[in-house]
Amino acid sequence: MQRRRFSVEMKNQIIQEAKEVGNASQVARRHSIDPKILYRWMKAAQHTDWKQADPANKVVATYTPSPQEFRTLEGENRQLKELLGEKDLEIAVLRDLLKKQDPAYRTRLR
Helix, strand or coil: CCCCCCCHHHHHHHHHHHHHHCCHHHHHHHCCCCHHHHHHHHHHHHHHHHHHCCHHHHCCCCCCCCHHHHHHHHHHHHHHHHHHHHHHHHHHHHHHHHHHHCCCCCCCCC
16 A cells, blocks of 8 residues: 655645534545544644744733732631641541441541
């Protein structure tokens, strides 16, 4: 079986047709191409589209809290850590009580 080479223009044309039709397998059969190859071309085309895109469109907005918001978030974080520590301690105490009442109790949870 002889390998065929497709030009970049032909690949782009087939990819565009697959996007328009919405069924890449059908388009691949029409052009006597393995669907896996067409999917690979489509994936590579997405990456090249990203590289060629305008840098202004790639900017991702980030949120930076003000110093006051940051302090309140740190306070909430500290409170939540304290609550979590208390809950862990409570669970450990309850497990110890259970173990004392029933020595056959499994300490490891699955």
